[in-house]
Amino acid sequence: MRLRVPLDKAYRLLNHGPTVLITTAAEGHRNVMAAAWIMPLDFSPPKVALVIDKLTYSRTLLEASGELVINIPPRSMVDQTLAVGSISGRDLDKFNELGLKTMAAEKVTPPLLSNCIAWLECRLIPQPQLQQDHDLFLAEVVAASANNLVFREGRWHFGENAQRTLHHVAGGHFLQIGDEVEAKEP
């Protein structure tokens, strides 16, 4: 079941470095891309930083609307996660092409990907120079939610492999997240 994640805990959805799927929408068009270059930027209000290449259609939509959704895909979506990077949303609707089901977001226009395990709805913090020089975008998280089978009470609870987060290395090569490790209090 999808449950809201308190905004001050939203950074924990990204803190362990998963690869994500970014959805965008503007003027009746929508798109989805994969991104591994993303990190939390602040706790409260929660912010994120991410890299989006100039050549992507997602960037056109993001700069037009100022909104994005960060969707966290589980291992079961590994083929779709690779595939969204191999075709351009300028030419066709990737959601239909790849069978990606969507749900409405709470606060922004881009859709949530139904088969993902966590979602961060974001509004751009415009940084024109940074975007131009380094393809670097800052955004504020305005709503967050997660599948309570894998994230609840501020922590990930990974069980079966199919629901574990993906961590991209290069090409079609990913790692899945593994077991919990508790550090000894110093």
Next chain:
Amino acid sequence: MRLRVPLDKAYRLLNHGPTVLITTAAEGHRNVMAAAWIMPLDFSPPKVALVIDKLTYSRTLLEASGELVINIPPRSMVDQTLAVGSISGRDLDKFNELGLKTMAAEKVTPPLLSNCIAWLECRLIPQPQLQQDHDLFLAEVVAASANNLVFREGRWHFGENAQRTLHHVAGGHFLQIGDEVEAKEP
């Protein structure tokens, strides 16, 4: 054995989102801190972006010298990774306090942590406004190396748990990286 990683493959050391240890040095002082908020920013020349809080002594040293080393700790260093965040380097030498052995870097002054599994030597790309407003730092990677037991030929080859990367969630709670997943070519 520590082997050089070609600069155009250096992003692959960070692409899967590990938590890192940052070493800094200036004017005869040195320090180490943990950072989970870090990501690649460009392929070639390789660049990174990371968040460093205003209150840290590491930031004082980084802003004085413009140099840092990103050390990637394996699971065997989980207690030290938590501990470096619980004491301040203003008051004592954390390396001595925590038994962290070091080696000389190739191109910068901050030391490499000997028991880590990969190292990125970096020079700051000054962004005064960004550093002030968002605690966000950009840096260029000028040398990279890795333990060839776990990273070789541009890929991670994780075996025993003790050598797997750590991925911080919150407090003393970490996840270790898991198994490889190959996506089907679309």
